[in-house]
Amino acid sequence: METKRIVIEDREHADDSQLKEAAWILRSGGLVAFPTETVYGLGANALNEEAARKIYAAKGRPSDNPLIAHISDFSELDQLVREIPKAGKILMEAYWPGPLTLIFPKSSKVPYGTTGGLDTVAVRMPSDPTARKLIALSGVPVAAPSANTSGRPSPTTADHVWEDMNGKIDMIVDGGPVGIGVESTIVDVTEEIPVLLRPGAVTLEMLKELLGEVKIDPAILGPLKDGLRPKAPGMKYRHYAPKADLTLVELSDETRLQLHNLDSRLYKETVKAMKEAGCSKDLTPEEFCLANHVKIMGEEALAQGKSTGIICTDETRNQYNHGLIRSMGLRSKEETLAHNLYGVLREFDDLNVDCIFSESFSEDSLGQAIMNRLSKAAGYKILKV
Ligand code: AMP
Ligand code: MG
Secondary structure, eight states, X not given: OOOEEEXXXXXXXXXXXXXXXXXXXXXXXXXXXXXXXXXXXXXXXTTOHHHHHHHHHHHTOOTTSOOEEEOSSGGGSTTTBSOOOHHHHHHHHHHOSSSEEEEEEBOTTSOHHXXXXXXXXXXXXXXXXXXHHHHHHHTSOEEOOBSSOTTXXXXXXXXXXXXXXXXXXXXXXXXXXXXXXXXXXXXXXXXXXXXXXXXXXXXXXXXXXXXXXXXXXXXXXXXXXXXXXXXXXXXXXXXXXXXXXXXXXXXXXXXXXXXXXXXXXXXXXXXXXXXXXXXXXXXXXXXXXXXXXXXXXXXXXXXXXXXXEEEEOTTTGGGOOXXXXXXXXXXXXXXXXXXXXXXXXXXXXXXXXXXXXXXXXXXXXXXXXXHHHHHHHTXXXXXXX
16 A cells, blocks of 8 residues: 655644545545644544554554544534543543543444444544644544554654554654654543543643542553453553663662762762762752663673663763763653653664663653653563662
């Protein structure tokens, strides 16, 4: 199949004529990848089982991993759901359109081919103007998982989509790099107490502020014990993964405690080393110490002849001088880390590195999404130092 690529110069103001063909493809059962504010999605008519099946084939996605149906207006929700629980109403009012997916009881109109056999359906109204316009023009709800080959990092540029999908889908709408860079937050509102199934840019703190109590699906926090099933089936797969062996390096509670104790030997040695290295005053002893461990591990791998990648931040970038070093952005601006995360993992795939050592990040607010994706990418190989 030949994959057509169209370019939208200004995603805020795409006009109908540019998106007409893409909308027609969606309506007639074909596949179109398009930008959203989170990552690029691979769209098909959510009400057409045959079209949904094509998504699974193009991605190589297991068929029990359900798709998210995307809508362009509140009026399109009723056809998809049996009821809208109160927590769902509250969240829709606050965060739609936006990076939030809600799980509702599904209507009979939604085929099981879209929901992976579940009686619930995941729905999102994206805020990206091009995505919304495309969905509106197509006249159907659009099932759109991330537009990557299953198991690869999600695409945040049209080039990423091209790498994975060229020849497998009808069209790519190239709207440039996406904004957020990690997939939507998913909340199941069908339960008495809403459950966070996947962290994203609508953070746990933001949800709790509106809903009070929110449960966290155990699949978010770490590998599941045998026999336990995640509520979002997709969370069980080793997702978001680079080809290389990724190790996430984290300071232990003990090390942190020592670095907060001005009388400890570790604190004094760290501050001394920071002075000698001429570090900026903005760098904390914790950041310096973490980077130092990552650096040593990287150097050990290099000494063993392995091609080695380092994931650091703008704050710690100058501490490294060996290996392929990539900054994910500013630790002090979490949104930059989310924005660059998948791009950096894909770059290391292109560079064919054998192993990657990454600094870890705070798990507060957006950090929860970043650490969730990174830990999964690392297959939960997290080294405490
Ligand atoms: P992706 O579209 O690639 O971001 O993946 C969609 C995610 O939504 C996967 O992790 C799915 O398991 C999850 N999901 C979709 N529909 C449902 C549903 N009905 N119940 C729970 N999780 C869902
Ligand atoms: Mg995905």
